[in-house]
Amino acid sequence: MTKLKIKTGDEVIVLSGNHKGSKCTILKVLPKKNRAVVSGVNLVKKHIKPTAAKPQGGIIEKEAPLHISNLAIIDPKDGKPTRVGFHIKDGKKIRLTKRSGEVLKDIVKNRKTS
DSSP states (O other): OOOOOTTTTTTEESSSSSSOOOOEEEEEEEETTTTETTSSSSSEEEEOOOOOOTTTEEEEEEEEEEEEEEEEEOOTTTTEOOOEEEEEEEEEEEETTTOOOOBBOOOSSOOOOO
């Protein structure tokens, strides 16, 4: 398992596949599978059995995961795809874009602190 350089909430662009060029946001990262779920891209139809909550059942559309090699972070300065680097500043590890050196803002939600 490799260290992923993308996080939930990052703005990315799809580099290959049917949705090439789409700009979207990462909803979920699956590090063990090297995949990420992005909003509005790679939609699949899923058949749902009837349950007590949804007695009709039916077909829903949901996002399927994409491999992270097909995604690139968007540079906040010029909106083009870029790679990500790390730098230690004041004892904290921060993410920088390789294209312009801008600091990527980390969106922290649902993270437990203990």
